[in-house]
Amino acid sequence: MPLIPLPLVIIAGGKSSRMGSDKALLPFGGFKTLTEFQLHRLKPYFPRLHVSAKNSEKFAFEASFIDDNPNFTDHSPLVALLSILEQLQTPVCVLSVDTPFVTPEIFETLYENFEEGDDAIVAASPCASHQLCAIYAPSIAKTMRAQLAKNEHKIRSVFSQSRTKFITFESDEPFFNLNHPDEYQKAQELL
Numbered sequence: 001m002p003l004i005p006l007p008l009v010i011i012a013g014g015k016s017s018r019m020g021s022d023k024a025l026l027p028f029g030g031f032k033t034l035t036e037f038q039l040h041r042l043k044p045y046f047p048r049l050h051v052s053a054k055n056s057e058k059f060a061f062e063a064s065f066i067d068d069n070p071n072f073t074d075h076s077p078l079v080a081l082l083s084i085l086e087q088l089q090t091p092v093c094v095l096s097v098d099t100p101f102v103t104p105e106i107f108e109t110l111y112e113n114f115e116e117g118d119d120a121i122v123a124a125s126p127c128a129s130h131q132l133c134a135i136y137a138p139s140i141a142k143t144m145r146a147q148l149a150k151n152e153h154k155i156r157s158v159f160s161q162s163r164t165k166f167i168t169f170e171s172d173e174p175f176f177n178l179n180h181p182d183e184y185q186k187a188q189e190l191l
């Protein structure tokens with residue numbers, strides 16, 4: 001059983017504009033919310049789990065929440081990542097709440113590739129890279145802060161200015177994510 005000695009943060013504070021209702025709160029896999037599904041299935045593999053949100057008051061369950069830094073009023077994964085690193089100040093595994101098929105083995109492989117001096121280790125697959133299935137070190141926060149100070153939310157620019165490695169996995173399937181209602185439907189069928 002893989003055991004990854006870093007905290008895992010489930011990132012769940014987006015607008016869900018394409019889904020039409022908050023993805024993090026959708027029922028999934030027998031759980032009241034997709035967020036609780038993710039916490040439950042990944043809990044055995046990490047020493048601590050947290051949930052990142054713009055405002056955690058939206059959740060009706062208990063967990064260790066990391067609210068976004070209130071100085072950033074915009075929504076973006078970059079805002080979430082910087083807020084997480086500022087609060088935890090340790091290397092962290094992160095996972096987008098809307099990817100219910102990412103396995104612990106994927107994080108184990110990312111961790112095996114994480115070396116002294118790395119700023120980020122990001123999963124990739126044939127069709128895409130997955131910036132929210134990754135390990136980030138606090139050393140990348142400075143570059144993120146500078147980027148957000150320019151009101152620039154593209155994580156790719158942060159990658160190009162830091163020591164970021166991409167680890168490519170064979171299949172796109174574990175990275176299937178739920179952006180639209182038909183993808184939510186398909187994910188329920190795939191379970």
Ligand SMILES: Nc1nc2c(ncn2[C@@H]2O[C@H](COP(=O)(O)OP(=O)(O)OP(=O)(O)O)[C@@H](O)[C@H]2O)c(=O)[nH]1
Pocket residue numbers: 011012013014015016017018019023024052053054068074075076077079080096097098132179
């Ligand atoms: N904490 C936090 N999470 C965010 C923020 N913006 C996006 N996320 C999360 O980042 C992940 C990827 O977000 P997207 O799917 O690109 O955006 P989204 O806002 O959820 O959905 P769309 O509005 O349809 O683009 C999701 O798990 C979101 O919950 C933010 O400002 N704060």
